[in-house]
Amino acid sequence: MVKKVFFIVLMFFVSRNLFAAESKPLVDSLITSGGHTSQLPHPIIVLPFLVLLLLIATGPIFYKHFWERNYHKLSILLGLVTVSYYFGFLNDFKSVEHSITEYISFIALLTSLFIASGSILIKVNFKAAPVSNVLFLLFGAVISNLIGTTGASMLLIRPFIKMNRERMKPYLIIFFIFIISNIGGALTPIGDPPLFLGFLRGVPFFWVIENVFPIWLIGILCALLFFFLFDISNKKTADTVTEKGKHLVELKGSKNLIYFVVIIIAVFIDPKVMSWVPSLSPLPFGIREILMFSVAIASFKTADLEILKANEFDFEPIKEVAYLFVGIFLTMIPALQLIAFESRVYSHYLTQATFYWSTGALSSVLDNAPTYLNFLSAAMGKFGLDINLAADVKHFVVVDDVYLRAISVGAVFFGAMTYIGNGPNFMVKSISERAGIEMPSFFTYIVKYSLPILLPIFALIWFLFFRG
Amino acid sequence: MTVYTLDEVIKNKINGLYYGNRILLPFKAQLLKVIIESDIITDFSRSSKGIQLVEHQEYLDLYFLEYKGLSESISKYEAIKIVLVDEGKNIFDWNNHRKIALYLAEKHKVTIEETDADILFIE
Numbered sequence: 001m002v003k004k005v006f007f008i009v010l011m012f013f014v015s016r017n018l019f020a021a022e023s024k025p026l027v028d029s030l031i032t033s034g035g036h037t038s039q040l041p042h043p044i045i046v047l048p049f050l051v052l053l054l055l056i057a058t059g060p061i062f063y064k065h066f067w068e069r070n071y072h073k074l075s076i077l078l079g080l081v082t083v084s085y086y087f088g089f090l091n092d093f094k095s096v097e098h099s100i101t102e103y104i105s106f107i108a109l110l111t112s113l114f115i116a117s118g119s120i121l122i123k124v125n126f127k128a129a130p131v132s133n134v135l136f137l138l139f140g141a142v143i144s145n146l147i148g149t150t151g152a153s154m155l156l157i158r159p160f161i162k163m164n165r166e167r168m169k170p171y172l173i174i175f176f177i178f179i180i181s182n183i184g185g186a187l188t189p190i191g192d193p194p195l196f197l198g199f200l201r202g203v204p205f206f207w208v209i210e211n212v213f214p215i216w217l218i219g220i221l222c223a224l225l226f227f228f229l230f231d232i233s234n235k236k237t238a239d240t241v242t243e244k245g246k247h248l249v250e251l252k253g254s255k256n257l258i259y260f261v262v263i264i265i266a267v268f269i270d271p272k273v274m275s276w277v278p279s280l281s282p283l284p285f286g287i288r289e290i291l292m293f294s295v296a297i298a299s300f301k302t303a304d305l306e307i308l309k310a311n312e313f314d315f316e317p318i319k320e321v322a323y324l325f326v327g328i329f330l331t332m333i334p335a336l337q338l339i340a341f342e343s344r345v346y347s348h349y350l351t352q353a354t355f356y357w358s359t360g361a362l363s364s365v366l367d368n369a370p371t372y373l374n375f376l377s378a379a380m381g382k383f384g385l386d387i388n389l390a391a392d393v394k395h396f397v398v399v400d401d402v403y404l405r406a407i408s409v410g411a412v413f414f415g416a417m418t419y420i421g422n423g424p425n426f427m428v429k430s431i432s433e434r435a436g437i438e439m440p441s442f443f444t445y446i447v448k449y450s451l452p453i454l455l456p457i458f459a460l461i462w463f464l465f466f467r468g
Numbered sequence: 469m470t471v472y473t474l475d476e477v478i479k480n481k482i483n484g485l486y487y488g489n490r491i492l493l494p495f496k497a498q499l500l501k502v503i504i505e506s507d508i509i510t511d512f513s514r515s516s517k518g519i520q521l522v523e524h525q526e527y528l529d530l531y532f533l534e535y536k537g538l539s540e541s542i543s544k545y546e547a548i549k550i551v552l553v554d555e556g557k558n559i560f561d562w563n564n565h566r567k568i569a570l571y572l573a574e575k576h577k578v579t580i581e582e583t584d585a586d587i588l589f590i591e
Contacts, residue, residue, distance in 0.1 A: 065534045161590070168590045308545040309571075315543065316505060433506035436549065436590040 038092045040341055041334035045085050048078040049331035053365060056324065056420055057442040071320070075327030082331045095333050101284040102370065103329040106193065107322050108285070108292040109267070110150050110423050115296040116259040117154035118313040119303035121252040128163040130231040134224050136160060137175065141184030141220050145209075147260055149185035149192055153424035156180060158311060159249075161435050167234055170440055173432045174449045175227040181424040182416035183223060186216045186409060190267060192422070194363075194372030194411040198404075200272045201376070202393030208408060211401060215409050215465055222457040253307045259299045266291040317430040321423055328367060328420070336370050343378035352406045355379055356466040359410030360458065364417035372411040379403040406466045413458060417450045418442065469526045471496065474554050474566065477580055484570065484578035489535045491548070491570065491578055493528040498559055501551040503589070504532060505541060542572055549589050 055074055059067030086092045126132060136156075144152035157176060164172050185191030187209045189199035195208055269288045271279045280286050303313075339362065343350060350358075359375045377387040383400060385392040397404060415422035419429055419442055429439050440448060472482060472495045485492040502509040502519060509518040522529035535541055542548065547569035557564040567583045583589050 068534075165590055305545075311545075312547055313543065313545040314505075316541075430506055433508065434503065434546075436501065436503045436508055438508055 038095050038337070039090045041085070041090065041337055043334075043338060045082060045334045046338065048081045049328075049335050052078045052327050052331050053420070060441065072323035075323050079327040079330030082333060086333065095337070096330070097284060099329050099333050099370075103326060104285045104289050106325065106329070106367070106369070106423070108289040108296075109148070109193070109263070110321060110427075111318055112263045112266075112292040112296040112299070113148060113151040113260075114154055114318045114427065116256055116263060116299045117151060118311050119253050119256040119259075119299050119307055120155060121307045121310050122155065122159040123250040123252070124159045124163045124248065125250065126163065126248050128167060130228050130234075133164070133172070133231055134228055136163070137179045137224060137227065138220070140176070140180035144180055144184035145187040145191040147264060148190055149181050149422065150424045150427075151260060151263070152184065153177075153181045153428050157428050157431050161432065161437070168437055169234060170437065171227075171230045171449070173428060173437060173439065174445065175223065175230070177425050177428050178416045178449075178454065179220065179223050179227070181428055182422050183216070183219050183413050186212055186219070186412040190264060192412045192415070193369040195408060196267065197369050197373055198376065198408065200270065201373075201387060202390035203397055203404065204394075207397055207401075207404075211405055212408055215405070215461055218464065219409075219413060219457060219461060222460065223453070226453050226457075252310075253304055256299055256303070259295050262295050263292055266295070312434060314434075317427045320430060321426055324420075324426070325367070325423070332366050332370070335366065336374050339371075340374040340377060343375065344381045347378050347382040350378065350382060352402050352466045352468050353462060355403055356406035356410045356462055359407045360414035360417075363411045363414040364421045368411040368415050368422065372407055375407045375410075376404065379407060402466070402468070409461065409465075413454075413461070416454055417446065419445060471526045474552070474568070478568075478582050482580070483573070484580055485576050486538055486572055486578050487576055488537050489532045491530045491532070491538070493530065493570075493578075493580070494526075496523065496526075496528055496555040497552040498555065499550060499552050500559075500565065502530075503549040504535075505546075507534070539572055544572065547571055547583075549583065 052075060055067070055071070059071060083096050086096050140152050140156045140160075143156075147155070153176075157173075160172070160176055161168065182192075186195070189196040189203075189205055189208060191208075195203075198208075199205060266288050268274065269277050269291060270286065271277045277287055343358070355375055355378075359371060362371045373387070379400070380387050380392060380396050382403075383396065385396050387393065415425070419425045433439055439445075472480075474495050474497060476482070477495050482494050484494055499512055499521065500510070507518060509516070511517075512519060512521050514520075516533075518532070518534060520531040520533055522531070532538060538548075550568050550570065551565055552568065553559045553564045553566070567589050569581050569583045569589075571579045571581070573579050
């Protein structure tokens with residue numbers, strides 16, 4: 001394997017002249033992204049990203065076991081191709097370093113929430129029915145703004161499966177992904193990573209809830225209405241016997257909730273939020289990430305074995321996310337830079353509707369956090385403002401808030417469009433499959449659920465709020 | 469060698485065994501569904517690519533063909549889940565469908581438990 005990687009990297013350097021010649025028309029183009037200026041990559045280097053997306057989409061369907069044995073190698077290999085290009089051709093270390101830093105933050109949050117939630121067992125003692133399911137999903141949507149979509153997904157997916165076990169069908173899990181893992185978390189910077197990045201750049205904490213709430217409400221209500229229509233036609237009734245004298249909800253391992261609190265507090269332990277927090281630069285992580293990984297270890301070490309067993313705790317789902325997203329984060333660097341460049345070039349033509357749809361479309365398949373930042377940067381560029389200046393961001397928030405609303409909603413909501421649109425989607429899918437639920441393939445998810453259900457909702461939101 | 473029923477195995481806490489990708493279950497049964505990691509196996513025919521079933525007079529052999537070693541993939545908290553019907557019982561009677569969880573333990577032992585309500589397991 002090492003030999004193969006070495007060979008591919010070597011071939012890349014040998015053909016350097018060829019690539020340089022091809023990239024000549026663009027070498028003069030510079031782009032400012034993530035606070036530094038770098039040379040614009042050649043469009044061909046987006047290929048590893050497209051290949052990775054194609055593999056993620058087709059692997060589990062057409063060559064499942066090859067994919068399961070090799071996805072980590074393929075993901076890293078494709079990531080290395082991009083890294084080699086940036087190091088070898090562009091002499092750009094900053095872009096890669098920036099992406100690695102964001103990846104570590106991303107995986108630290110996901111890992112700590114995944115492990116902390118694995119040590120908590122929620123037992124529900126009520127029958128699943130359309131109304132109780134709707135209330136459960138609504139509760140999850142609200143709670144995802146307090147503990148993040150990842151935390152809420154990890155904590156609630158097991159009880160949701162358990163209460164529906166007698167009437168389980170894939171749509172139940174799909175709507176869980178739509179509502180709790182994505183749309184729900186659009187109200188606070190804790191809810192979803194792109195909003196947190198906005199907060200770090202200077203968007204006030206309560207701006208989101210003050211400005212996005214009506215859109216969130218319509219999005220959630222529409223998704224719940226669709227869910228109710230699906231669920232009411234599910235003729236299988238829950239014959240789960242509720243035990244008299246028992247609480248409706250029973251929580252085991254509640255001491256681990258303290259770990260959740262620590263993780264949420266840790267989110268804010270960042271030099272950009274609190275000036276007293278030391279920066280560990282040039283290391284690609286900070287105190288926040290150290291705290292999160294420490295919580296993950298402490299939570300696992302002190303976990304009740306019976307709870308781990310009941311939750312069938314396994315590192316595989318988080319391992320899968322960690323490996324796939326390391327490839328995604330690295331290979332998407334050129335895609336994001338090219339998008340940012342093009343959107344700035346054509347920013348005069350970009351309306352709130354284009355920002356809504358393009359942020360959304362790209363957030364469906366790219367990580368929504370950097371997509372949000374690049375489109376925010378483009379939108380601010382339209383008005384001659386700089387995303388790297390907090391004062392400019394604050395001005396933009398007040399004067400041209402409709403663009404920020406469009407970008408925020410697009411980034412968070414559209415993450416539900418595919419399994420790879422948001423980190424928790426994949427983990428929910430994995431946990432469900434381990435419970436014996438046959439989940440739809442990548443394409444079936446899009447064709448059967450995302451397009452017919454989510455697209456009309458998103459179109460309605462566009463019509464009501466971002467038509468201009 | 470004694471032939472056990474599933475009830476006897478669970479009641480007397482009789483363990484199975486595992487070696488590499490092979491699991492030996494100390495009873496005989498008809499399998500309906502096996503869940504190992506995120507693989508849901510329902511094809512138990514000879515051409516099945518996921519599992520090979522070998523029935524002996526006193527026990528059952530399961531070969532997980534897509535796995536080299538089970539202990540490398542399955543954590544000690546994770547279960548291999550099986551829906552089965554005791555040999556001789558009516559497979560079409562839903563009440564005879566039983567759900568068991570297998571846990572890999574030390575010294576190649578496989579502990580066999582009937583799943584409780586805590587385990588996520590959809591038939």
